[in-house]
Amino acid sequence: MTPRVRLSGVDHTYQGRSGSVQALDRTDLTIQPGEFVSVVGASGCGKTTLLRIVAGFVRATSGTVEVDGDQVTGPAPERGVVFQRPSLYPWLSVAGNVEFGLKMRRVPRAERRETARRYLELVGLADFADAAPYELSGGMQQRCQIARVLATEPSTVLMDEPFGALDALTREKLQAELRALWAAEERTVLFVTHSVEEAVLLSTRVLVMSPRPGRVILDLPIASDPADDLATLRTSPDVLAAAEKVRAAVTAIH
Template identity: 50%
Template sequence: MDRIIVSDVSKTFQLKAGQRVTIDGRPSDHVTVLDGIDLAIRQGEFVTLVGPSGSGKSVLLDIIGGLSQPSDGVVRLDGNVIVKPDPKTGYVFQQYALFPWRTALANIEYALEVRRVAKAERTERARHFLALFGLSDFADRYPNQLSGGMQQRVAIARALATEPQVLLMDEPFAALDAQTRDTLQSELLKIWEKINTTVVFVTHSIDEAIYLADRIVVMTARPGRVKQIIDVDLPRPRDGDIRASDAFNAYRAEVWEALRDEVDKAQRESGLAAFAH
């Protein structure tokens, strides 16, 4: 069953008065970031989006989340056109976005407060998700008393505490060190396998994309289009050892082959834009 359907979605941004960019050798006062995106994401599926910088991955995520509207096309969630953020959807950003004046427990409770969940229930659910991420002993700590990895655990726990049917994640582990990143990837998969939430995950890491995903959506350089969709047929549950397997290495080569020309194109255009500026 398809949970999310993206139909012919494009997104163009109008630049501020007097601003220009060079596109295909010509100056322009607007930028098309996404162009004709078609994508169907199934219930309970884990999909990762990869592509060069500027390919519109985060913009597409914002449109799916109702935080931005497409210039053309529509996105449907369970058959309904998305025009604003939906309570069924949770969002985790690269920045931790925690309230510094709230403890870890209270940060998670906040997502339930705005949904008017009773105090006793929201505290119970918040403690449950703290425990899932191994943070029970840090419930009363404030964000500045937690490491970066712990803060992101709290941010993910806050999103999951609302029991979202869709979880959108925009490079949530990008700012973390490699060991913490690997640990959180594994913890995320363990929880996802229990709750059957549909996940759309943006990343620049090919290894991360492969390790997490059922399918990898490879996007072109700007304007972003779907270049290739790669099914990841690796056994679940997955552990870190799978990264050393021949199958994993084969997927790494396949994804890079799809990305190589797009990365080169994005770098060339970035250099031209800098030169023109």
């Protein structure tokens, strides 16, 4: 089976006014189709740089990056990105935002409307299709962004701390919705987060990165059933033990 994502010997160095900063060091990573892989580590360890390189927003200084066997040379429709803050177009309706990527790909109007309707139902926004983005709460705007990304049917979904700016209750609700969407859609997810608990609850694997220059120092499989609800998983002995391993790895490198 061709890996969904493969990084081989990836280094990245930023050039700034005060000199160069190495963000990633000899990073190797393989993600198989359907996996949900979370990346945790201290601020500045290169988590977001890693995600942006896979997205094609940033070119690696050295090494190779492949998605579905093709070398990444820039952004592409098969890699959808969900940012920390919703990047919705204020002049479009909620449905118009979800349809936008499809419209750019010249999908016929009837088809893109039906696709938007389906994904708005999946994220619980069917009743807000005609609303303006500013009429939605922060959590609802983030669900709209997730629907917009999924509507283009990318094979890989890249998520950069998508719930980091939300209150605790909204965050827990969207975690449950994301897990259900992942189980139903069978997409490959690469998820960056600062929360150990969030990483362990949502993922099939958790990667821990070292302080800058970042490299993977722990790659931990998570044994959980996608059908399990998060309330059950929060008290699962296996999940709690995995969280302690991840937390110990993060703590050990500070």
